[in-house]
Amino acid sequence: MSEMVTTTIDLMRHGEPVGGRRYRGQIDDPLSEKGWRQMREAVADHAPWDRIVSSSLSRCSEFAAELASRHGIPMKLDPRLMEIGFGEWEGRTAAELMAEDSETLNRFWSDPLNNTPPGAETLADFRDRVIAAWESLLNSYAGQHLLVVGHAGMMRMVLRHVLDMPLDRMFRLQVPSAGISRVQVDHFDAESFPRLIFHAGQL
Known part of the structure; x- marks a missing residue:
């Protein structure tokens, strides 16, 4: 008889980067002091994870590395978790783009x-x-509790997938700086049943 296995993945957005709010995309700006504070306060001393996986951009990876080192948790980088590339909009604010066109x-x-x-x-x-x-995370770490440190767009895309939302509706999901969402996926035989436990909550 097959047994059900549950994988828990906490998705965490980076805090505020140097330069503030803008269409940053894949520009590798580091966290500001405020951004570091936001992420440290969101996690505090809570560290229930079996492993940490992070976007390779520094506004995610530097905090992930600090957290992993402090608690002795294995960590890896995955560049596929980087933010969406905004092309010519990268580094621009919405106000600048509105004024221009x-x-x-x-x-x-x-x-x-x-x-x-x-x-x-x-x-x-x-x-x-x-x-x-x-899907790689679910296949490689079934039954574990993961922390994935990434970006607003990445989190929207995963949550859209979990909730089976249309692709063009993903921007309706608001993701605050250092926001955390938890997804649990039950695996039974060849089937997987994901559910959103909470969105933008605190641990």
């Missing part, structure tokens, strides 16, 4: 699937690499 930004907000920023990664390509990383 408000219609382009409005079209992206209303229909991001068909209005990719110039030179940016498409939502379909972003979905494929993030969900490939997600």
